[in-house]
Amino acid sequence: MSPTPLIRIDILSAVPDIMVSAINASIIKIAQEKGIAKINLHNLHDYSDNKFRHIDDYPFGGAAGMLIKCQPVFDCIEKLRSERDYDEIIYMSADGQNLNQSISNELSLKRNIIIIAGRYKGIDQRIRDYFVTREISIGDYVLSGGELPAIVLTDSIVRLLPGVLGDLSSALEDSYQDGMLEPPRYTRPAEFRGMKVPEVLLSGDPKKIKEWENEQSINKTKSRKPYLLD
Ligand code: SAM
Helix, strand or coil: CCCCCCEEEEEEECCCHHHHHHHCCHHHHHHHHCCCEEEEEEEHHHHCCCCCCCCEECCCCCCCCCEECHHHHHHHHHHHHHHCCCCEEEEEEEEEEECCHHHHHHHCCCCEEEEEECCCCCECHHHHHHCCCEEEECCCCCCCCCHHHHHHHHHHHHCCCCCCCCCHHHHHCCCCCCCCCCCCCCCCCCEECCEECCHHHHCCCHHHHHHHHHHHHHHHHHHHCHHHHC
16 A cells, blocks of 8 residues: 655646646656655536536626636535645735745645646635635746646645655755755766866865855855845
8 A cells, every 4th residue: 555645735727737747757756656745636627517617707897807716616625625634725826925945845844735726817816715825926927827836836845755855955955945045066077178176076075065065155145146145
């Protein structure tokens, strides 16, 4: 029997096909094969009570575009909630809180998460008011749908789960984990087309290497994202 996953993520979408290859490749695939994470895609059209499987309708008040209706989302979430408790119901939204590493760290400690990917002009406000515990944006721009944001969030969570990456310390040494950007990294050969790897990295002296990395991290953070140092 496969072990109980550390995290289960259910993603609701009008176009789940967009996410199929992303959840079946690389790190998210490995996490699922190891039984550490379980990612389920739910097609909102399957929950529509409309004979043509429509899930959208015109907004009241005359705004342009269409909105995802309450009914399919309520039915899908209520079905999922009848099967288990959820720690978070997240709506991916351009007007939500901007995603950052500490949000992903926090969410990686949860057991069951629902993510709603919007489409069209978005979703009926009553879904947000009734179910949603958190609204997350992946940046100050508007995409056509929440599927790519849902995958961005899922990837950022899943890669933090113990056992997913060959060496968890690799994720912990990434940018943002200690509030700073990662220093430059080099691999073999030590010289390529005349470009040499910094001498200190070949010195074999862990203390000197750490000092150099810290200095590089601080300089990079100061010049690119100084607000992280505040
Ligand atoms: N009318 C919405 C607004 O002005 O904020 C934009 C709707 S957008 C065309 C459709 C869906 O894409 C949204 O419901 C949301 O799920 C998703 N989306 C778009 N941009 C996003 C972003 N930056 N971060 C997260 N989700 C986003």
